[in-house]
Amino acid sequence: MLLAIDAGNTNVVFALVAGDRVKARWRIATDPRRTADEYAVWLSQLLTLEGYTRDDVTGVIVATVVPRALHNLQVLSSKYFRTEALIAGKPPVEWGVAIDVDEPASLGADRAVNTIAAHALHPGDLIVIDFGTATTVDLVDYSGAYKGGIIAPGINLSLDALVTAAAKLPRIAIETPSDTSVIGRNTTDQMHIGIYWGYVSMIEGLVARMKIEVGRPVKVVATGGLATLFERHTTLFDVIEPDLTIKGLAMLWDRAHM
Structure with missing residues (x-):
């Protein structure tokens, strides 16, 4: 399954996605100082409560509007899910749509x-x-x-x-x-x-x-x-x-x- 991570200014949303279905989702307050280890402990417990394990996650993708939070989410992916996270908007996942604005x-x-x-x-x-x-x-x-x-x-x-x-x-x-x-x-x-x-x-x-x-x-x-x-x-x-x-x-x- 895919672990999709949406890191916003207030909350970070983690969601398990299989095909076109969102199987589970969790929120945690956004804190750029939160380490990959802290994320992993919290997320592992929630996965277990829903009947999943870290081994069920085969891919990770991240979108963030909080640049300082990105590094620890990337470490979370590589260290605990053994996969390199894709970053939305960066190769190989460019937007693929026209952004028709001044900046x-x-x-x-x-x-x-x-x-x-x-x-x-x-x-x-x-x-x-x-x-x-x-x-x-x-x-x-x-x-x-x-x-x-x-x-x-x-x-x-x-x-x-x-x-x-x-x-x-x-x-x-x-x-x-x-x-x-x-x-x-x-x-x-x-x-x-x-x-x-x-x-x-x-x-x-x-x-x-x-x-x-x-x-x-x-x-x-x-x-x-x-x-x-x-x-x-x-x-x-x-x-x-x-x-x-x-x-x-x-x-x-x-x-x-x-």
């Missing part, structure tokens, strides 16, 4: 991998929204080319900034509201409304503007850990692909071994 090299690996997976799974023009540390809204045209996009603070970043800057505001959990009222009767409710409905309005507004600019029918694909948080109160998403990045990594792996 192609600056595009995050996760966004490039999402572009590949979204185009393979859904025909036509696409808007891909990834709810992560930052929220990204990306345009992928009908040919599979990445055409540009938007970077906004993620909802957790927005909440952290609000609580940090305002001494009397409490730290709250982000959750789907039980009703659609936007008139809060207490501080906590008012914060929930501002964060949740403010975020829904921002995403709906940005996507509406992007659709007008494209001028053609566009399918909206959502991914990221927080995508399902908004599903109940917006009709914006045509489809939610929770494993979009992992599927993209598996596609890159398959392409390199054709």
Whole structure:
């Protein structure tokens, strides 16, 4: 099986992939100081809980937006899985799609991998929204080319900034509201409304503007850990692909071994 690793700014996601199926996935907080040995102890225990061993892993591929985390993940692969990890975007797994922006090299690996997976799974023009540390809204045209996009603070970043800057505001959990009222009767409710409905309005507004600019029918694909948080109160998403990045990594792996 393939071990696909998506190292983001907040979490590193490890997923076991067999064919087109994600068999298991685990998250750990991103820490560039975490050693290969620490990863191996943690991951070996989780593999055992799911009924697997390290011997079941026959290949490793990594996408990262945290360069300092890459070395220890490569050591993890070579030392504990006895295989050299492929790095998304580097030979022999170049993107294979047009990155049609002013600075192609600056595009995050996760966004490039999402572009590949979204185009393979859904025909036509696409808007891909990834709810992560930052929220990204990306345009992928009908040919599979990445055409540009938007970077906004993620909802957790927005909440952290609000609580940090305002001494009397409490730290709250982000959750789907039980009703659609936007008139809060207490501080906590008012914060929930501002964060949740403010975020829904921002995403709906940005996507509406992007659709007008494209001028053609566009399918909206959502991914990221927080995508399902908004599903109940917006009709914006045509489809939610929770494993979009992992599927993209598996596609890159398959392409390199054709």
